Amino acid sequence: MVDSALSRPGQRERYDSKLAQIDWVFVGLLATLTGIGILLLYSVGGMKWEPWAFKQLVTFCACMAFMLLLALVDLRVWLMGAYWFYGASLLLLVAVEAVGDVRMGAQRWLSVGGFGFQPSEFMKLAIVLALARFYHECSAKDANWSWKLLFPAAMIGVPAVLVMHQPDLGTAVLISLTGLAVMILAGLNWKVIAAGAAAAAVAIPLAFEFVLHEYQRQRILTFLNPEEDPSGSGYHILQSKIAMGSGGLLGKGLGLGSQSQLNFLPEKHTDFIMAAVCEELGFAGGFMIFLLYGAIILMALRMASLSHSHFGRLAAAGATATFALYVLINGAMVMGLFPVVGVPMPLVSYGGSAMLMVMTGFGLVLGVKVHRYQELPRQASIFQRFE
Amino acid sequence: MADPSIVFTDVNERQGAFHRRIFLMGGVTAFGLFALTGRLVHLQGVQGEKYKMLAAANQYNYRIEPPPRGEILDRNGKVIAGNRPSFRVMLEANLIKNIDDTLDQIAYVLPQTLSQRRRILRDINQSQRFVPTIVAADLAWEDFAKISLYANDIPGVVADMDEMRTYYYGGAFSHVVGYVNKINAKELAREVEQTGGKPDKLLLHPGFRIGKSGIEKTYDVQLRGQAGGKKIEVDARGKVVAEDDEGSRPAVGGKDIVLTLDADIQSRAVEVFGEDSGSAIMMNCQTGEVLCMTSSPGFDPNLFVSGISGPAYRLLAEYERLPLLDKAVGSTYAPGSTFKMNTAIALLAAGVDPSERVTCTGVYRMGNSSFRCWKPGGHGSVDMRGALKHSCDVYFYTLCNRAGVNGIARTARMLGFEQTFPDLGIEGQKKGLIPDTAYKARAFKKDPTWHPGETVSVSIGQGYVNVSAIQLATYIARIANGKKAVEPYLVRKVGSELEDHMSRFRDLGIPESHIQIARDGMYMVSNDSDGTAFRQSQLDLGPNIKMSGKTGTAQVRSYGSGTRKAAEWKYKDHGLFVCFAPSDAPKYALAVVVEHGVAGGKFAAPKAREIMRLALMKDPDIQKRIIGPVSTAVDTAALKAGAADPEVDTLAPEPLTDNIRSD
Known part of the structure; x- marks a missing residue:
């Protein structure tokens, strides 16, 4: 089947032609990356499938199937569901505030039928979809600079404040940055971006002093000077740096990393798994993973830019931005370039809900590529009705 | 959609802006990953040796193996002062969350440790990292069997066997052969002065005994021997994971001393x-x-080897x-x-x-x-x-x-x-x-x-x-x-x-x-x-x-x-x-x-x-x-x-x- 077949209406609605349009190289890269992650989970689990590697494999298979399924979903469904999804996620965040479980000192979890989940995870994708829809219905002029930008600002600000209040600084920053990325991609005025950056430079020290919790402040202080208290708060960063630094070119070998095997490395299976990778597989392993991430992100951005619809472009690019932010923040964190904020390395770190959201995002990206010729009706936006 | 033509250009404008900016975003991401790779090179290449040493320092520890003290023999080869196995209970303070609770648990099995609570706590405070503290030594076999049974369930409690100085002739050689006991601060200071700086780590080992009088004191250095080091692999909690025999140095026992005494x-x-x-x-x-x-x-x-009790000592000191x-x-x-x-x-x-x-x-x-x-x-x-x-x-x-x-x-x-x-x-x-x-x-x-x-x-x-x-x-x-x-x-x-x-x-x-x-x-x-x-x-x-x-x-x-x-x-x-x-x-x-x-x-x-x-x-x-x-x-x-x-x-x-x- 050739691409031109897609230009024929009717033909492109068939599922077999849609499946053929899925970028299988991209899927292969995702599987390779997750495979390396599972290998490392097998290693840090004491060269055993339990407790992490096997579960991660099962989760990945399920998520992969889900992602491929999502890739076949018509973009109109995404477009129509965008605000509903956003609204539901926002409601769940409010619910967390009211009845959520307190785990590890933070109120982040909702329990439904024995499964715990974090609504803030949904919000990462919901914000992308909602903003994409907003900008889809918005003119380039308005997207550049107008009073209407108060809406996207509020759409980002409200969930960010709610998540911050849980408190979960990492996710709040991630939601804000993702939203900001979509706003910039949609064509926000450069002068406004520059002014915002300047304002942030002023606001961050103030926020540090008045908004952040004591433990968050401590994390940032520790990041600035980890050697000050190597057995206390600086322990995480220092041990992570030791693990990575001692890996050398080819690493110590799977299952042979002293830092990760002997538990000197904290959270070795989740947030700090990159340190275990670089210890056991060395620079070769770390570089390989960064190459894979780079390839995945650039391919995803390319897929986004192929779309004929503004919604598709922004949604796919926004989902990719979330992913890229995860990678960069986590990478900087484990190497001691960024404070410890509790952001996992997507696909490599152990964790079901993070994996689900990432794969959902890539389902959207693949779907945007599959439906790239689809023209979405640019409905009269709520603002245009008054013009 | 009032004006289709405007909308058309608007669409092109939006698309153009998006394409410029997504190109920029790709560039930023690639630069970010490049920077991370650079940091990795810095950590593993430039600072690699430093972190390798730190990792080894985390992973390996040398545990002092005290040497058996030389025996003191009479002219016919009869052992006057020798070493016999002694059962003891030790605490590894770094593995214990609540010292008081653990000591209570031990006291339940070994009631005699109750009266020594203060001494034990002081010893724990003074002990070095990874050096266990002796709670009770020279236990009877029944007590040792009991505590061994419980030791596995109480984290940080170790029951093992040690050597203890024994004087087989009781009081017959009490003055001439002397006795050994724990090193005190004054003796430690003198040893440090003699070796010029750092004390031998053996001196700080809880099982180490120094000669306090008689031949035990005069010939202490010869009797002492050289401590061995056992290279051990520890995890983050200080628990021993493995022992490395190749990297270990065996203890060299002290020299035996043959006396002219019969x-x-x-x-x-x-x-x-x-x-x-x-x-x-x-x-x-x-x-x-x-x-x-x-x-x-x-x-x-x-009596003096394991520490004589106050009343017993007073009896000896005050006897006319x-x-x-x-x-x-x-x-x-x-x-x-x-x-x-x-x-x-x-x-x-x-x-x-x-x-x-x-x-x-x-x-x-x-x-x-x-x-x-x-x-x-x-x-x-x-x-x-x-x-x-x-x-x-x-x-x-x-x-x-x-x-x-x-x-x-x-x-x-x-x-x-x-x-x-x-x-x-x-x-x-x-x-x-x-x-x-x-x-x-x-x-x-x-x-x-x-x-x-x-x-x-x-x-x-x-x-x-x-x-x-x-x-x-x-x-x-x-x-x-x-x-x-x-x-x-x-x-x-x-x-x-x-x-x-x-x-x-x-x-x-x-x-x-x-x-x-x-x-x-x-x-x-x-x-x-x-x-x-x-x-x-x-x-x-x-x-x-x-x-x-x-x-x-x-x-x-x-x-x-x-x-x-x-x-x-x-x-x-x-x-x-x-x-x-x-x-x-x-x-x-x-x-x-x-x-x-x-x-x-x-x-x-x-x-x-x-x-x-x-x-x-x-x-x-x-x-x-x-x-x-x-x-x-x-x-x-x-x-x-x-x-x-x-x-x-x-x-x-x-x-x-x-x-x-x-x-």
């Missing part, structure tokens, strides 16, 4: 003393080896017979009549004819003073040998000023008084005092001149004269030897190296004919039926083996004759006895001091005889003479003339079989 003779000496207070020292008068060196009453050094004092070297006594051989030799050196007779009427008058002989009626006419035999005071009173106090003092110093013996290897030796005119001038500023009347006291070992038991033993060994100024020593071998002391012995510097007269006097004391120790000196070892001795009584304080018997124990006189045997070929010299033992002949001499008998019977050469065919009875006259058995000159220290365990 455990049998030592035990016999302790036995005959019973609860009497005093000291017995036997030397080989040819070699200087000390065969027995006791201080009674003793104490059980095993002073069990903690080493009376062999640390107490001085007036030698009394045992000093008379010295005076006699000094007189001979001053040219007094030994056959010159003095008539003893029981009292000697000098100016306004009168000096009584111990025998109220006097001894009649005595020559030098007779004066020794009867221990006649008047003889020495009369003649002493011919030698003068300086003459007596010079001889005394040649014979071993007023000195310490560094080769002995026992600390706390008292020098004692041998007075002379210089001493008087130095010590008595108001009356610096020496009066002849003071010489009278000195001549019979009273007055200012003060000697220790080890000096008395050396003195008698030198008289018995007659040629060499033998010095006492306790250590035959350190490890496999023989200690050489004999080659350093000086010549005595006294004509043997003079010494012989003193020996004749001593022979008569023990073997003439009217000698002062005749009855107490009978060895019953046949006609060949005789003992020569001399009694002595040291006044503790002056008292009237009427109160003697009523006097309390601590005001009674000291009884002394010095002797050597066999008389014809002297080999063993022995000095016995019985504190407050009233008179030398009464309490000291019988003890000396028992000790001497055992030493003689154990000696294979002398055994031959005891049981062998009686060839020609050595008659008294021959001995007196100094024509002793030729064996005297050829007698050399017999080689001892090397029966140290080699391990």
